[in-house]
């Protein structure tokens with residue numbers, strides 16, 4: 317769909333990347349449930365293996381159903397290409413893999429999804445990689461944390477759990493000055509609310525598990541490349557700029573230009589790390605994406621109603637939603653996520669830890685689960701679950717103090733959600 321009329325977001329979320337099936341005319345993208353693809357002849361096979369021709373070899377690398385999803389997500393984000401993988405966490409490792417090596421580091425925001433904090437503080441150390449965590453509101457601290465071994469800045473557009481909004485433009489300028497890419501996790505915002513590439517991001521990562529699929533059915537991830545970074549401008553990114561021994565000395569950046577990062581992600585990342593998305597999973601996510609903007613509009617509308625109601629309630633100490641005029645981040649909404657501040661936020665309950673435990677036990681419509689971005693409304697008390705291993709001081713620093721509950725507001729009737737919280741708060745604070 318690259319030639320022809322310029323379509324709007326609502327059109328692209330339904331159509332980008334897909335065309336009627338050439339063999340059958342099937343209008344919906346078929347699930348190509350196959351592992352391998354027959355080569356036309358030996359020359360065709362050789363050309364595919366040499367990366368001289370683009371095509372399908374084996375579904376660990378590429379699959380036609382997954383390819384449609386990749387093109388759709390890349391289009392919605394305004395990138396040149398995307399690689400889908402088995403989960404959001406896989407996407408993060410896959411995004412860092414071409415940039416990193418033993419002894420190298422990233423500078424990461426302190427405000428991140430809990431699982432990402434664990435991945436970055438613990439697991440990546442086994443590869444010899446390191447993350448330095450900084451408050452992204454302190455621009456001098458971000459600049460100061462970058463050294464000659466830093467290969468990326470990593471942040472979330474709308475950050476977990478408090479719905480904090482990152483000044484992406486400021487992050488992009490710091491990354492540009494340092495000659496390193498800015499990687500933005502856009503899971504909580506989705507490209508409908510926020511388009512990080514337009515604000516200077518180099519790479520966008522997603523957990524497609526959340527809003528892109530939108531119904532809590534499958535795990536998946538995606539990496540989108542803006543195509544704008546010059547990987548050959550310094551000697552910092554040899555995987556992309558110098559000869560690759562596993563492809564007869566091919567240089568990814570020289571050969572594939574703006575698609576270097578995407579091709580590397582498939583030809584090296586998926587080939588050797590194997591964090592592949594399966595075609596069934598891609599199918600569910602394609603179905604979900606068709607209604608992304610409609611769902612996000614309702615998620616945001618409901619979040620504003622629920623957050624405003626909570627803020628006025630005497631049983632509630634504070635609400636962190638950036639969509640509320642009282643939020644210190646309210647000014648950033650129009651600039652960073654013009655279609656709304658998302659639908660994930662926290663609130664503090666008078667009565668502390670015990671009241672929060674009673675609250676999550678008393679809800680009926682909200683589901684007490686470790687997930688977000690579902691059509692259903694979700695609730696979790698981080699201090700007794702995801703942040704259980706931390707000290708109360710660490711919990712508070714992470715925005716998950718003992719008296720704080722996180723909500724992911726769904727697309728149900730807002731009045732029903734408010735009534736459920738009302739009766740649960742009554743039970744919790746009785």
Ligand SMILES: *Cc1c(COP(=O)(O)O)cnc(C)c1O
Pocket residue numbers: 403404405406429431432472476501503504522523524525526535536537688
């Ligand atoms: C869920 C989530 C992840 C991890 O994604 P998985 O699909 O669960 O691996 C990463 N970042 C954010 C913001 C998330 O919400």
